[in-house]
Amino acid sequence: MKSVITSIALVLLAMSAVWAGLAPGGSQIQAKTWFRYAYETCDGETEYSGFDVARGYFVWTHQFTDRIGSKFNIDVYSSDKDTDTKGAGLKIKAAYLEFKNLPFKDAQIQAGVIKNYFGTVYDWNYITIQKALEDKEKVGSSADAGIALAGYIPSGFGEYHIGLYNGEGYSKFGSNINKYPTLGGNVRFIPIPGLTLGGSAQFTNDEETTIDTLGVETTKSWSIMKAAGVGRFAMGPVDLWGEFLMQKVDETTSQGFMIMPTVMLGKNLQILARYDNWDKDTENDDDAHSRMIVGLNWFISKNKNGKPETQIQVNWERKIPEAEGANPVDEFIFQLRWEFKSNAF
Numbered sequence: 001m002k003s004v005i006t007s008i009a010l011v012l013l014a015m016s017a018v019w020a021g022l023a024p025g026g027s028q029i030q031a032k033t034w035f036r037y038a039y040e041t042c043d044g045e046t047e048y049s050g051f052d053v054a055r056g057y058f059v060w061t062h063q064f065t066d067r068i069g070s071k072f073n074i075d076v077y078s079s080d081k082d083t084d085t086k087g088a089g090l091k092i093k094a095a096y097l098e099f100k101n102l103p104f105k106d107a108q109i110q111a112g113v114i115k116n117y118f119g120t121v122y123d124w125n126y127i128t129i130q131k132a133l134e135d136k137e138k139v140g141s142s143a144d145a146g147i148a149l150a151g152y153i154p155s156g157f158g159e160y161h162i163g164l165y166n167g168e169g170y171s172k173f174g175s176n177i178n179k180y181p182t183l184g185g186n187v188r189f190i191p192i193p194g195l196t197l198g199g200s201a202q203f204t205n206d207e208e209t210t211i212d213t214l215g216v217e218t219t220k221s222w223s224i225m226k227a228a229g230v231g232r233f234a235m236g237p238v239d240l241w242g243e244f245l246m247q248k249v250d251e252t253t254s255q256g257f258m259i260m261p262t263v264m265l266g267k268n269l270q271i272l273a274r275y276d277n278w279d280k281d282t283e284n285d286d287d288a289h290s291r292m293i294v295g296l297n298w299f300i301s302k303n304k305n306g307k308p309e310t311q312i313q314v315n316w317e318r319k320i321p322e323a324e325g326a327n328p329v330d331e332f333i334f335q336l337r338w339e340f341k342s343n344a345f
Contacts, residue, residue: 027344031059052078067311107151117161119228141169
């Protein structure tokens, strides 16, 4: 079945290339930088205090024709991992070819390292400094290698995505990915202006073969199913997000939810709150936790389209473990964000 799905995806990609137009294009470069100070405490003791460059993006986009475009995004960041050298890490955040304006109305195909169209992670704009719930709890990365068909529901009633991914995010390739690809679907509906409802689902199987000291070979296989329900209500200065998230790996079920309201005070100041709850194994006690965040975003300057170019973010976060006797962890983060775009040629 999976080989059939893969074949269909490749055929669609080849057909889209034939349908592409021939108009000349151009290139654009973009840079994003996040510089932050974080202070973390637990039980009255300082766990961490320091500055770092949490994110540095360099993005190159090019439009070959009116129907064929590409994007390449390098992610550079401060790191203390043994696999990263001299205090910095490097990843390919995006690297894809995109075919637009296919015979399917408002449809497009992306192939390469693309967004992971699941839950809130694919359109998460970091209103809080913290990641989206599925990204934070390692249910799904924000990007993955694969191919996806995307489009809009007629009359502006929403969007849809169908994708085939490695299933391991954009930091794992080669022998580190799942043996079988992940098939996923996502849909968002806008029944009335200001209200968005949607859901996502992803399915895959994986297996691992081990050899013991006697040379006996054992193969273990398991299934993985992920699901998310998303809701958003926006009216005037108020914007409310909600998400329910679930993952089932073989017989182990994890689940949780996020609620995040924001309010704009004037044109440049936004206040926010967020509450997460996550249970790693619903059959076990003492392995759940909750997370509370309050903060503000101050948009210092915006571009001509009204998108922030420079901003200050301030967040206070408390993580509260369910386990008896475990102490909450508090973190204060101050972050500067800035970005720009410029035509390359």
